[in-house]
Amino acid sequence: MTVAEGEARASVVEGAPWWRQAAVYQIYPRSFADANGDGLGDLPGVTSRADYLERLGIDAVWLSPFYPSELADGGYDVADYRDVDPRLGTLADFDAMLDALHSRGIRVVVDIVPNHSSDRHVWFQEALAAGRGSAARERYIFRDGTGTDGAEPPSDWQSVFGGPAWERVADGQWYLHSFAVEQPDLNWSNPEVRADFVRTLRFWSDRGVDGFRIDVAHMLTKDLSEPLPSAAELELIPRDGDHPLLDRDDVHEVYAEWRAVFDSYDPPRTAVAEAWVDKARVPLYARPESLGQAFNFDLLEADFDAAQFRAVVQENLELAAASGSSSTWVLSNHDVVRHASRYGLPHPARTADGHPAQKHGSEWLLSGGTSPVLDREAGERRARAATLFVLALPGSSYLYQGEELGLHEVAEIPDAERQDPTFFRSRGAEIGRDGCRVPLPWEPSAETAFGFGSGGSHLPQPEWFGRSAVSVEEGDPDSTLSLYRRALELRHALQTAESLEWVETGRADVLRFRRPNGWEVVTNFGGSPFPLDRADAVVASVPLVEGALPADATVWFGPVALRVGAGRRPDRRSGLVPRLDGLVRDGLAS
Numbered sequence: 001m002t003v004a005e006g007e008a009r010a011s012v013v014e015g016a017p018w019w020r021q022a023a024v025y026q027i028y029p030r031s032f033a034d035a036n037g038d039g040l041g042d043l044p045g046v047t048s049r050a051d052y053l054e055r056l057g058i059d060a061v062w063l064s065p066f067y068p069s070e071l072a073d074g075g076y077d078v079a080d081y082r083d084v085d086p087r088l089g090t091l092a093d094f095d096a097m098l099d100a101l102h103s104r105g106i107r108v109v110v111d112i113v114p115n116h117s118s119d120r121h122v123w124f125q126e127a128l129a130a131g132r133g134s135a136a137r138e139r140y141i142f143r144d145g146t147g148t149d150g151a152e153p154p155s156d157w158q159s160v161f162g163g164p165a166w167e168r169v170a171d172g173q174w175y176l177h178s179f180a181v182e183q184p185d186l187n188w189s190n191p192e193v194r195a196d197f198v199r200t201l202r203f204w205s206d207r208g209v210d211g212f213r214i215d216v217a218h219m220l221t222k223d224l225s226e227p228l229p230s231a232a233e234l235e236l237i238p239r240d241g242d243h244p245l246l247d248r249d250d251v252h253e254v255y256a257e258w259r260a261v262f263d264s265y266d267p268p269r270t271a272v273a274e275a276w277v278d279k280a281r282v283p284l285y286a287r288p289e290s291l292g293q294a295f296n297f298d299l300l301e302a303d304f305d306a307a308q309f310r311a312v313v314q315e316n317l318e319l320a321a322a323s324g325s326s327s328t329w330v331l332s333n334h335d336v337v338r339h340a341s342r343y344g345l346p347h348p349a350r351t352a353d354g355h356p357a358q359k360h361g362s363e364w365l366l367s368g369g370t371s372p373v374l375d376r377e378a379g380e381r382r383a384r385a386a387t388l389f390v391l392a393l394p395g396s397s398y399l400y401q402g403e404e405l406g407l408h409e410v411a412e413i414p415d416a417e418r419q420d421p422t423f424f425r426s427r428g429a430e431i432g433r434d435g436c437r438v439p440l441p442w443e444p445s446a447e448t449a450f451g452f453g454s455g456g457s458h459l460p461q462p463e464w465f466g467r468s469a470v471s472v473e474e475g476d477p478d479s480t481l482s483l484y485r486r487a488l489e490l491r492h493a494l495q496t497a498e499s500l501e502w503v504e505t506g507r508a509d510v511l512r513f514r515r516p517n518g519w520e521v522v523t524n525f526g527g528s529p530f531p532l533d534r535a536d537a538v539v540a541s542v543p544l545v546e547g548a549l550p551a552d553a554t555v556w557f558g559p560v561a562l563r564v565g566a567g568r569r570p571d572r573r574s575g576l577v578p579r580l581d582g583l584v585r586d587g588l589a590s
């Protein structure tokens, strides 16, 4: 079953494609729900929680990799692009999951990892067996070494996860791996590689998948002509489209071909690029002729700070407009410290160009979560305010599983139980990303891995997870889960054309903006209450106090003359159009 245009829950403004202003919920499948009790989340687990996803009010699910993998990098080491990891289910389970989500009006986006495969991929095994000079090696990037007997790597490049980017194989040649050793880079100059990915895109599109998230979309094509530059020289080469390794102009030849594939389906399949490139070059990926949308990760680096938030919003709306795409907003994902924790820690030191000197939260993670001291309550309160701010922005919001529970990062994972290659390749200098990948708590009892499954949990869950369990928060109208549900429901009713207008507040620490239909949002990033000039709030991240917006809080006001039920479709079971005034009444703070 597919989701027909216009029937979905998507916040569709008439005539606009569903993805432009969607709320997309990222599922990290191994940590979402475990149906078969082996300690690893799986696809039947996702299916079993389809009602939860429907009730949450999201428009689409993005599934991180669920393909066969040795899990050297949490599934981003793919051994077969056109199958399901047997530990996570079967293709039939995938189809059942897709039907369960589609029948609830939820679209499905899958992750494609084209820069590298797993070293367990049949192609890499063939490359090892076939030896130097073979066609099989041409699918990857093999080179002879330097120095006596080629015993030194072809260059001194470092991998993203730390340590050398070249690994030697038994016959003495070396292969390039931009990430872990188990993730050999594919050779995108080879037409066979290109053709195989087209096959993969068609395979999932034919099954009914609605779109794709493209992993490190800026890294596929490379110019490896000899002599290879040194790591120091690489740093000095401008990233203007002709850098040997990053963000090359010729990568868009690949995406033009993919675009033709996407557009051969009805409705066209969508794609969103994970592209870590200079701001000015993001539109190249987001153009309709290319992938169509690109992630904007600026809020992952921003403090909970009015000036920083405003600058990020302004710049990214302009960039989206320049590309013809819509903007994307991300506060958390599977690669960063959860935003509830980031906002409960001191602001990080910044470099001269404004970026955090270290990944935000890394010092705290290294201390096992003891130093600096995490202010859990402030972090969660600010996270709620930031989410409500972001959900009202024009464009798509990408949400990460567990943030709807206000979950904090788990900092107390023993080293022996860590999984992230970042931790191992940096020899513990960086803790890595396991803390945001701990399986979700569904119930308060630790007996069942907090409802995750009967067979324990592949990463250890802390005792405090119980307090944030879904079943606990569902019963609490003031919980973060209740706030997300209310906000996502209202977002459908309030959605409007893709623009905003800033409204002056007279305070540097308070932002206010208005959408074209009069939907208004005020966020108080400061420490003192902000008196409001309206009393018709539809949702707030904390109760309003005597007509004022407290510190670290956001409030939404609906359009003054809102048509009740506008833009919302009838409830599947009752057939009734939910009334916005009911939502407003239920959701209103004092």
Ligand code: NOJ
Pocket: 073, 076, 113, 179, 215, 216, 274, 334, 335
């Ligand atoms: C980006 C993904 O988000 C990350 O989790 C992964 O480790 C790298 N790409 C390599 O695939």
